[in-house]
Amino acid sequence: MKPEGKIEPEIIIKKVKSHGHAHHGGAWKIAYADFVTAMMAFFMLLWILGATNEQQRKGIADYFSPTMIQMQATGGSNGLFGGRSVETPDGAMERPETKGQRPVMSGGSGGTKQAGGADGNGKDSKAKDNARFEKIARNLQARLEADPTLKGLQGQVKFVRTRDGLRIDLVERADFSMFALGTSAPTTAAGALVQTVAHAIEGTPNNLAVRGHTDALGFKGPGGPSNWSLSTTRADATRRLLMGAGIPSSRFRRIEGVADTDPFVKADPADPRNRRISITLLYEDPA
Numbered sequence: 476m477k478p479e480g481k482i483e484p485e486i487i488i489k490k491v492k493s494h495g496h497a498h499h500g501g502a503w504k505i506a507y508a509d510f511v512t513a514m515m516a517f518f519m520l521l522w523i524l525g526a527t528n529e530q531q532r533k534g535i536a537d538y539f540s541p542t543m544i545q546m547q548a549t550g551g552s553n554g555l556f557g558g559r560s561v562e563t564p565d566g567a568m569e570r571p572e573t574k575g576q577r578p579v580m581s582g583g584s585g586g587t588k589q590a591g592g593a594d595g596n597g598k599d600s601k602a603k604d605n606a607r608f609e610k611i612a613r614n615l616q617a618r619l620e621a622d623p624t625l626k627g628l629q630g631q632v633k634f635v636r637t638r639d640g641l642r643i644d645l646v647e648r649a650d651f652s653m654f655a656l657g658t659s660a661p662t663t664a665a666g667a668l669v670q671t672v673a674h675a676i677e678g679t680p681n682n683l684a685v686r687g688h689t690d691a692l693g694f695k696g697p698g699g700p701s702n703w704s705l706s707t708t709r710a711d712a713t714r715r716l717l718m719g720a721g722i723p724s725s726r727f728r729r730i731e732g733v734a735d736t737d738p739f740v741k742a743d744p745a746d747p748r749n750r751r752i753s754i755t756l757l758y759e760d761p762a
Contacts, residue, residue: 530629600760607679608634608641608756615643615675628668640681640757643672646739647750657694659708666716672754673720681756683722684729685710688751691735691744706732713752728757 523535612634619629631651633644645668647653653665661669676683687710689702710730718724740746 601758604640604681604756604758604760605636607681608636611641611675611679611756615672618671618675622667622671624664625668625671628664632668632672637755639684640755642753642755644739645669645672645752645754647747649747652747653750653752654709654712657700657705659705659712661712661716669713669716669752670720673717673722676754676756677721679756681759682726682728683717684731684753684755684757685713685717685727686729686753686755687713687732688737688739688749688753689732689735690747690749691738702734703732706734708732709752713754717754 524532527535615632616629619625619632628651631646631648633646635642635644645653645665651664652662653668654661687706687708689706689709691702693702694700694705707730710732714727714730735744735749738744738746738749739751740748743749
């Protein structure tokens with residue numbers, strides 16, 4: 476029994492909920508999702524590398540490349556578009572073009588002027604040519620891809636940007652010759668290849684220069700033909716093929732042969748890849 480008049484104290488129980496982990500519910504999920512996405516992309520890359528050949532991988536690389544024409548500032552012909560698909564060609568050296576302004580005398584008033592003229596028309600003309608060259612390269616590659624008889628020669632057609640313009644190199648190999656041995660008589664495959672190039676460039680206003688190259692294998696006898704005459708006659712034979720495919724004679728500015736002085740494979744002057752024809756689309760504004 477409770478004593479009369481005594482009041483027992485009231486007991487209050489307070490329950491406190493812990494919120495220490497309230498903000499940790501979703502962060503790990505985001506990190507895990509990023510990890511899974513990265514792994515999926517990695518395994519897709521491995522699958523693509525294993526399921527494609529070299530030519531297909533080159534096409535994929537060209538698709539994601541910011542430009543499909545390699546910039547080179549050489550006036551000669553050593554080098555190709557990517558050399559070996561996407562690798563630098565043997566012995567090629569890249570050198571940046573001179574940019575900016577140069578001083579020009581103008582009747583004693585001094586000052587500077589852009590290389591293409593005071594109003595910059597030369598720069599605009601070159602930009603138009605560069606855009607046109609990109610389109611020509613894509614067009615020619617598409618034509619070669621679509622032609623079953625020339626599809627295997629895609630690797631022999633190279634694009635090189637020079638100070639003169641866009642150079643298209645048609646390179647020989649051990650099992651593909653542009654001309655009969657020691658002559659300027661074009662083969663059937665060479666005729667079809669040059670005709671395809673002509674169709675790709677026939678709608679452009681740019682003038683052309685054609686250059687012939689040989690390997691270092693010489694002729695017997697000092698008084699007979701030489702690589703100099705052979706490279707020149709092969710360049711002229713290419714000009715005739717281009718004209719036969721619809722290119723007017725008025726577009727040609729230079730037809731020249733350089734023999735074996737500018738080899739593509741410098742380590743082996745006798746390599747068949749040193750035999751090639753270079754067709755250069757010249758800038759409209761020489762400056």
